[in-house]
Amino acid sequence: MALACAWFAAAGVAFAASAAPRTAANRVILPDTVAPVAYRIDITPDAAALAFTGTVEIDIVARAATRTVTLNSLDLVIERATADALATPAAVGYDVRRQRATLTFAHPLAAGRHTLRLAYRGRIADSPSGFFHLDYRGEHGDARALYTKFENSDARRFVPCWDEPARKAVFTLATTVPAAQMPVSNMPVAATETLADGRKHVRFAPTPPMSTYLLFLAVGDFERVHRDVGGVDVGVVVRRGQAPAAAYALDTLATVLPYYNDYFGTPYPLPKLDIVGGPGGSQRYAAMENWGAIFVFEQSLLVDPRISSERDRQDVFTVLTHEVAHQWFGNLVTMAWWDDLWLNEGFATWIETKVAAHFHPDWYPWLDSLSWLQWTMTVDARRGTHPVVTPIDDVLAADGAFDTITYGKGAAVIRMIEAYVGAQAFRDGVRRYIDAHRYGNTVSDDFWRALDAVLPQPILPLAHDFTLQAGVPLVSELSLRCANGHSVVGLAQGRFAVDAEAGGARMWRVPVTVATPDAQPATAIVRGQRATPVTTAGCGPLVINAGHTGYYRVRYGDGNFAAIVARYAALAPEDQLGILGDTFALAYNGNMAMGPLVALLRAVPADVNPAVASYLTYQMKALDSLYTGLPGQAAFRAYARTVMAPVLARIGWDAAPGEGDAIATLRSEVIETLAALDDATVVAEARRRFDAFRAQPATLPASLREPVFSTVAMHADAATWDAMHALARAAGNDVERRDYYVYLAQARDAGLADRALALAVSGEPPTGTAPQMLRRVADQHPDRAFAFVVLRWDQVAPHLEPGSRERFVARLASQGRDLAMIPKLEAYARDHVPAGARQDVTKAEAAIRYAADIRRTRLPELDRAVAEVR
Ligand SMILES: [Zn+2]
Numbered sequence: 001m002a003l004a005c006a007w008f009a010a011a012g013v014a015f016a017a018s019a020a021p022r023t024a025a026n027r028v029i030l031p032d033t034v035a036p037v038a039y040r041i042d043i044t045p046d047a048a049a050l051a052f053t054g055t056v057e058i059d060i061v062a063r064a065a066t067r068t069v070t071l072n073s074l075d076l077v078i079e080r081a082t083a084d085a086l087a088t089p090a091a092v093g094y095d096v097r098r099q100r101a102t103l104t105f106a107h108p109l110a111a112g113r114h115t116l117r118l119a120y121r122g123r124i125a126d127s128p129s130g131f132f133h134l135d136y137r138g139e140h141g142d143a144r145a146l147y148t149k150f151e152n153s154d155a156r157r158f159v160p161c162w163d164e165p166a167r168k169a170v171f172t173l174a175t176t177v178p179a180a181q182m183p184v185s186n187m188p189v190a191a192t193e194t195l196a197d198g199r200k201h202v203r204f205a206p207t208p209p210m211s212t213y214l215l216f217l218a219v220g221d222f223e224r225v226h227r228d229v230g231g232v233d234v235g236v237v238v239r240r241g242q243a244p245a246a247a248y249a250l251d252t253l254a255t256v257l258p259y260y261n262d263y264f265g266t267p268y269p270l271p272k273l274d275i276v277g278g279p280g281g282s283q284r285y286a287a288m289e290n291w292g293a294i295f296v297f298e299q300s301l302l303v304d305p306r307i308s309s310e311r312d313r314q315d316v317f318t319v320l321t322h323e324v325a326h327q328w329f330g331n332l333v334t335m336a337w338w339d340d341l342w343l344n345e346g347f348a349t350w351i352e353t354k355v356a357a358h359f360h361p362d363w364y365p366w367l368d369s370l371s372w373l374q375w376t377m378t379v380d381a382r383r384g385t386h387p388v389v390t391p392i393d394d395v396l397a398a399d400g401a402f403d404t405i406t407y408g409k410g411a412a413v414i415r416m417i418e419a420y421v422g423a424q425a426f427r428d429g430v431r432r433y434i435d436a437h438r439y440g441n442t443v444s445d446d447f448w449r450a451l452d453a454v455l456p457q458p459i460l461p462l463a464h465d466f467t468l469q470a471g472v473p474l475v476s477e478l479s480l481r482c483a484n485g486h487s488v489v490g491l492a493q494g495r496f497a498v499d500a501e502a503g504g505a506r507m508w509r510v511p512v513t514v515a516t517p518d519a520q521p522a523t524a525i526v527r528g529q530r531a532t533p534v535t536t537a538g539c540g541p542l543v544i545n546a547g548h549t550g551y552y553r554v555r556y557g558d559g560n561f562a563a564i565v566a567r568y569a570a571l572a573p574e575d576q577l578g579i580l581g582d583t584f585a586l587a588y589n590g591n592m593a594m595g596p597l598v599a600l601l602r603a604v605p606a607d608v609n610p611a612v613a614s615y616l617t618y619q620m621k622a623l624d625s626l627y628t629g630l631p632g633q634a635a636f637r638a639y640a641r642t643v644m645a646p647v648l649a650r651i652g653w654d655a656a657p658g659e660g661d662a663i664a665t666l667r668s669e670v671i672e673t674l675a676a677l678d679d680a681t682v683v684a685e686a687r688r689r690f691d692a693f694r695a696q697p698a699t700l701p702a703s704l705r706e707p708v709f710s711t712v713a714m715h716a717d718a719a720t721w722d723a724m725h726a727l728a729r730a731a732g733n734d735v736e737r738r739d740y741y742v743y744l745a746q747a748r749d750a751g752l753a754d755r756a757l758a759l760a761v762s763g764e765p766p767t768g769t770a771p772q773m774l775r776r777v778a779d780q781h782p783d784r785a786f787a788f789v790v791l792r793w794d795q796v797a798p799h800l801e802p803g804s805r806e807r808f809v810a811r812l813a814s815q816g817r818d819l820a821m822i823p824k825l826e827a828y829a830r831d832h833v834p835a836g837a838r839q840d841v842t843k844a845e846a847a848i849r850y851a852a853d854i855r856r857t858r859l860p861e862l863d864r865a866v867a868e869v870r
Contacts, residue, residue: 002285002322028098030072033062034061036071037169038171038172038206041171041174043175052131056118059114064111069090069103077122079121123157128149129154139240143239145279147218148215148217149290150214153398170208175219176199180221184217184274186210186291188233222239224238232268232271234250234254236253236275242302255359256320256321276293281738296320298735302316306702325352329344333438334442338401340389342401342407347410349410364609368614369411371615377581379404383843384842388409388467416466417463429450436450466551473506475493476494476555488533490533491512491526491534493528499850513546513547513549515542515543516542522535522537545578553586565596579600580604598866606647611662614665621672624637627859640677644674648671653704689704709740714747728744738772741769746779748780774789782821786813806837816851825841
């Protein structure tokens with residue numbers, strides 16, 4: 001599954017920070033007395049009534065004679081259940097809390113094979129999980145399409161089943177739909193029969209054995225573009241009229257499928273692979289890897305040259321690459337239980353970057369991923385973090401596992417281990433793992449053991465250090481001397497934490513790579529507080545975590561840090577970005593003074609790699625946000641403009657012929673950053689281009705839409721805001737309309753922010769846009785947005801997906817920068833959040849305290865450091 005955005009991913013997990021002993025004994029799972037083998041499901045949806053009827057035949061094996069069969073069922077009414085040829089139906093009992101149904105038969109079923117036959121009915125949901133609908137403006141008026149999304153545990157809302165990842169079975173799905181509509185599932189259509197009433201009955205080919213959460217059905221007025229890729233029918237299914245915008249996605253699929261066939265050493269096993277697009281969006285996810293029928297929201301799928309930027313294309317590439325990787329890592333080989341979700345998500349997140357780096361090195365994907373790594377380490381250093389592998393007793397709590405740690409840290413640990421053992425050995429281990437466990441289920445140690453089988457030294461102990469305990473190692477330079485053309489550095493390992501509760505001592509075996517300019521790097525394992533000497537060729541500034549493939553922070557000695565600053569422009573971009581990230585982090589928590597940070601910022605050349613400059617724009621915006629309402633903000637902005645303006649001066653407003661995509665992306669970000677820093681020239685130029693766009697839309701290239709609209713919206717007066725609102729109402733394209741509404745939520749003016757809040761929940765913006773708008777208002781006005789949500793909860797709640805409402809509010813509050821937010825959040829939690837589910841509230845409070853602490857203790861020092869350089 002691809003997350004909706006990093007913003008939501010940061011919200012995190014709802015389980016205990018101190019890991020309970022890892023045991024399967026506490027798990028809430030179905031009894032294993034009966035095993036499912038095959039399902040034959042037949043569904044008849046009634047899209048207008050938002051209901052469906054279904055029948056299912058389930059081939060099972062009873063391990064011993066039994067009168068009862070318990071399976072998962074939620075919001076389904078089982079009208080009749082029989083076994084084999086027995087005419088007497090079973091009694092059906094429900095356990096609503098545990099989402100189960102129990103069939104009790106008049107006579108025991110003997111040990112061995114049986115077939116259950118169930119007739120049932122269910123509901124089509126309004127929010128995008130289970131069996132749900134998405135409504136949109138079609139070519140001929142309002143239209144409705146149906147989709148499913150079952151991870152983690154929503155297949156039970158579609159069919160009574162053993163809804164656990166280890167209960168793999170063969171699925172044969174059939175459905176009855178209007179003749180003009182196209183149904184899509186995991187497998188190709190096997191048979192179509194036209195019915196007398198104008199409908200058709202479509203049966204799909206049986207799937208291979210797979211987990212319930214990967215089953216898929218969509219029905220709508222679709223069209224499909226497709227091509228053959230090495231014998232696999234590869235396609236993109238979109239609502240009618242959108243096919244031209246699907247071309248980029250189809251090209252991407254055709255590009256990455258052969259790469260994966262080679263990398264995994266096992267060819268893609270199904271006869272077809274579709275991407276199925278859906279209008280709208282979700283707070284929770286952007287895409288879902290259903291086997292053979294990946295679902296993707298259109299925002300992350302369609303590329304329209306008129307409105308899509310280079311960044312949009314990269315996002316499409318990344319989301320698709322991620323989901324296609326799951327066809328092996330997740331679908332062919334599946335984690336046995338949700339504890340090991342990171343195996344799916346960490347791996348897919350890591351390889352999406354690896355594939356992008358292979359096909360599009362000019363995007364600088366690894367550098368880009370370092371920005372997320374910096375954020376991941378910030379979250380992992382705060383109260384409320386958790387280990388990558390985390391016990392999840394009940395699947396109903398597994399939702400929270402889809403977070404920054406699972407995705408971001410999981411990917412970072414894999415990246416570190418790949419770099420440590422070598423790319424080829426790592427790939428050999430992956431091939432061995434896939435081959436050994438195809439169609440099966442695994443735990444993390446199966447993966448490490450497959451790697452160990454191809455390595456001279458076992459990786460398992462190091463892997464355990466980074467996956468079974470939370471937190472970020474800190475590697476400190478204790479000493480550095482140069483003799484006979486060699487550097488000897490003394491390194492110690494501690495823990496990097498931003499609050500006391502995340503600071504308990506921990507031991508990690510950290511693979512540390514050090515390098516001097518123009519010499520081969522050296523790697524050693526550093527563990528514990530005693531100095532580990534590491535020798536490397538050459539003298540001069542010594543970079544620790546060279547290449548920045550390691551998951552740890554670095555504290556340099558003063559002399560070496562000064563030498564690094566002096567040679568900063570000559571460092572590799574990975575090291576430039578990583579050192580910036582470590583320096584910000586250490587300066588924020590008081591481990592370093594602000595003076596060296598400002599000295600480092602001065603050393604960043606105007607022609608620095610665009611991905612490094614992009615990271616700098618992110619940090620400058622974050623600092624500006626921390627300064628909100630403080631007396632030093634104007635002076636900080638004046639200083640920050642001197643850092644960022646030379647970058648824009650170098651690349652200009654208009655694309656140069658042949659410039660890379662990364663420059664286009666940087667241009668967008670640096671314009672938005674300078675606008676946030678109140679750069680009058682930039683704001684005036686954006687307004688000029690906006691006015692020209694209103695007179696003649698073709699004057700504004702797609703790549704400048706976002707920075708121009710964002711800047712104008714941020715600095716809007718009422719007349720400009722109204723003009724943009726009119727654009728939103730008039731936009732014919734669904735993605736474009738959504739964008740306009742989100743821009744409207746960016747106004748700095750408090751009155752306009754209030755109007756945006758009211759507009760968000762008015763019902764006027766497209767379905768699913770409200771959460772994005774509320775979040776965007778909170779970027780500028782966290783207190784206003786939070787107060788609005790609490791006061792108008794009855795109006796806001798229907799726009800938030802059930803199950804993620806409390807998380808959403810906690811995350812909104814976490815944008816706050818003042819301690820005054822904490823009692824407000826706690827008051828909300830008392831009324832709305834069950835006592836056992838307040839981990840998100842805890843984490844939000846940690847984030848607020850972190851921001852408030854920086855404002856109180858660190859920014860005054862930054863004020864002085866900035867004053868000295870101006
Ligand atoms: Zn995923």
